[in-house]
Amino acid sequence: MKLTVRGFDVFKKYLNRAAQESMVEDLRGVLSEAPLVQPVTPSGKPMSVRMSAAGSLGWITDRTGYRYADRHPSGGSWPDIPEDILSVWHTVTGLDRVPDCCLINWYGEGARMGLHQDKDEGDFSWPVVSISLGDDALFRMGNVTRGGKTESIWLNSGDVVVMGGEARLAYHGIDRVKHGSSPLLRNGGRINLTLRVVSDAT
Ligand code: MD6
Ligand code: FE
Numbered sequence: 670m671k672l673t674v675r676g677f678d679v680f681k682k683y684l685n686r687a688a689q690e691s692m693v694e695d696l697r698g699v700l701s702e703a704p705l706v707q708p709v710t711p712s713g714k715p716m717s718v719r720m721s722a723a724g725s726l727g728w729i730t731d732r733t734g735y736r737y738a739d740r741h742p743s744g745g746s747w748p749d750i751p752e753d754i755l756s757v758w759h760t761v762t763g764l765d766r767v768p769d770c771c772l773i774n775w776y777g778e779g780a781r782m783g784l785h786q787d788k789d790e791g792d793f794s795w796p797v798v799s800i801s802l803g804d805d806a807l808f809r810m811g812n813v814t815r816g817g818k819t820e821s822i823w824l825n826s827g828d829v830v831v832m833g834g835e836a837r838l839a840y841h842g843i844d845r846v847k848h849g850s851s852p853l854l855r856n857g858g859r860i861n862l863t864l865r866v867v868s869d870a871t
Contacts, residue, residue, distance in 0.1 A: 675811075689802055790867050798830070
């Protein structure tokens with residue numbers, strides 16, 4: 670089922686349980702090579718999510734700023750983006766272009782993500798695709814400028830969101846996660862994957 674909320678295309682239950690499980694298995698492999706880290710914003714505040722990435726570039730933040738980087742903070746290169754994840758990107762966007770980055774955000778109990786824009790990429794005509802796995806999360810969508818009305822929906826495990834067109838630069842965030850609401854991840858929690866084209870160069 671697809672719905673559109675404020676320009677965000679939301680594909681409810683896009684992945685069935687078996688597809689979710691095999692994606693989580695693939696992600697365990699990725700995370701064994703590129704472990705989750707707790708990022709620190711340039712202001713010195715630790716973020717509540719833990720982060721890693723796959724692909725040619727990962728998004729990182731530390732005291733010196735935030736940026737796309739071709740290596741994990743520990744120095745290793747990022748693992749390849751698993752095929753089943755790439756296949757979601759190609760199917761929902763209809764694009765041949767492969768994304769440069771699959772950002773992996775892990776939400777434990779109490780983690781959230783403040784309202785933000787995704788604007789560190791070179792070309793905003795490419796969409797951003799997000800995949801939710803595990804616990805339910807309250808996703809808030811706003812406007813291309815800060816403030817104004819917002820609208821929230823619950824994202825459940827297996828849901829896919831495409832942020833393109835006018836919504837590409839809209840503010841959005843995760844207000845809260847219902848800890849333990851999904852049995853997918855052994856110890857609870859939520860994984861969100863965002864797939865992005867970072868630069869137009871090939
Ligand atoms: C999340 N998602 O769902 C946070 N960004 O945990 C995002 O920040 C996001 O869902 C760009 C496009 C879609 C998203
Ligand atoms: Fe985002």
